[in-house]
Amino acid sequence: MIIVNNPGGSVSFSPLEHAVWHGFTPTDLVFPSFLFAVGNAMSFSMKRYAELGNAAVxxxxxxxxxxxxxIGYLMYWFPFFVNKGGHFSLSPxxxxxxxxxxxxxALCYCFASLMIHFLSKQTVFILSGLFLTGYWLILLVYGDPADPLSITGNVGLFLDKFVLxxxxxxxxxxxxxxxxxxxSTLPAIVNVVVGYYAGKYIQQKGKGYEAISKLLLTGCLFIFLALCWNMxxxxxxxxxxxxxxxxTTGLDLVILSFLVYSLEINHWNKWNWTRFFTIFGKNPLPIYVLSEILGFFLGFIIIRPGLDIAAWSNTAVYQVIAPGAVGSLLFALTYMFICWLAAWVxxxxKIYIRV
Incomplete structure (x- = not known):
């Protein structure tokens, strides 16, 4: 996601861009996979909740x-001030x-945690199904009759304008x-729920062929249903x-099955290549925040009027080495490696920041 959010220029490879509206790109899988991973982590952490009283939970x-x-709200408010003609004032x-x-x-974690802790597994599944079908019906019934799924006609837009x-x-x-x-937070809760029960299933069944084959088949079923519903x-x-x-949950289940097969069964980690990724995974929240805030600071370093250091380095270095989308990708990779070095340190x- 750091690579996607920080390209060197306006031209990027299409797989590194979100779908303009309807459709799907590899980039679109990243955020829902965050939610899936949150649910997966909950399958370990929530074991302790059974020993606590409701108030503590x-x-x-x-x-x-x-x-x-x-943290998310303050990140959008950052840097908390604006510069108007050389005069600094608090950002409104x-x-x-x-x-x-x-x-x-935060919201998906909250609702998924409450559901999983206080409700039966069957009830959670029923609610998840209701979230998906109910959201579909709400968009169709209450959106603009001319086009309820357009960017200006969806009922979610009307609700956000009214409330926010x-x-x-x-x-x-x-x-x-x-x-x-x-x-749209309503259906996103299901991404967390699926991640949670995928983690629980692997813990209960073990990391064997039976477990990964059922996860793989479930993932393929989800993808098939998604393509049918897409019509x-x-x-x-x-x-x-x-x-x-x-x-997205179908693809996450397929990817998780492959990772369990390759790393746990076949031990394809002989040279510890996964360490590069687990370093990010040990401090995901602070590194994500760093990647966002670092861009603000780079924007304050002005080389000449209208050109900050990030834009200058892309133009003077990366676009010279490889013009166009390749140079933009090289800039993004460099930016990502800077964030990775912070995670490595x-x-x-042994500093792990948890919330």
């Missing part, structure tokens, strides 16, 4: 939810985006539209459609 869940949500909180990536992770207000929404689509809005309810990351939930010093 609620305290842990709500504390973690508030902290993650607040009235223009700060409320929802976002970390905020969605346009100034607190994302404007990256050149209009006030939040891809991490209130209503009437298109796969769309920005709306987080129910078909999008199915195809934390891992070297």
């Amino acid at each position: 609620l305290s842990k869940i709500f504390k973690r939810t508030v902290l993650i949500f607040l 909180i009235a223009d700060t985006r409320i929802m976002g990536v970390l905020q969605r992770i 207000g346009e100034s607190h929404m994302y404007h990256g689509e050149h209009i006030a539209f939040d891809p991490e809005g209130i209503l 009437v309810f298109p796969i769309n990351k920005k709306l987080w459609t129910s078909s999008f939930v199915l195809i 934390l891992d070297k010093r």
Whole structure:
């Protein structure tokens, strides 16, 4: 995601861009996989909840939810001031985006944790199905009759404008539209739920052929259902459609099956190549925040009017070495390696920041 969010220029390879609206790219799999991984991690951490009283469980869940949500909110408000003609003033909180990536992770974690802890497995499955089908019906019934699945006609947009207000929404689509809005958080909870039960299943059944074959078949079934549903309810990351939930959880299950097969059964980690990735995984939240904030600081280092150091280095170095999308990718890879070095230092010093 760091590579996707920090290209050197405006030209990137198409797999490293989100689908414009309906459709799917490899990049669209990253964020839902965050949620799947959150659920997977919950399958280990929530074992301790069974030994605690309800008050303690609620305290842990709500504390973690508030902290993650607040970090995401403050990240969008950062750097907390604006420069107007050489005069610095506090950035107006009235223009700060409320929802976002970390905020969605916080809310999905919260609702999934409450469901899993307080409800039976069967009830959680039924609720997950209702979230997916109910979201579809809500969009169709309450959206713009002319086109209820358009960027301007979906009911999620109307709800966000009513509850949040346009100034607190994302404007990256050149209009006030939040891809991490209130209503679309509902189906995203299912990504966490599937990740949780996938983790529980592997722990219960073991890392053998039977377990991974059933995970693989379930993933393929989800992908098949997603493609069928796509005919009437298109796969769309920005709306987080129910078909999008199915195809992303299906792919995550397939990928998880492959990882268990290759690393746990066949031991294809002879040269410890996975360490590069696990270094990121040991401190995902601080490194994600670093990747976002570092861009702000680079923007303050001005080489000449209208050109900051990031844009200058891309133009003067990377675009000279490899013009176009290749140079842009090289810049993004360099940026990612800088963030990785920060994660490596934390891992070297045994510093692991948890929320």
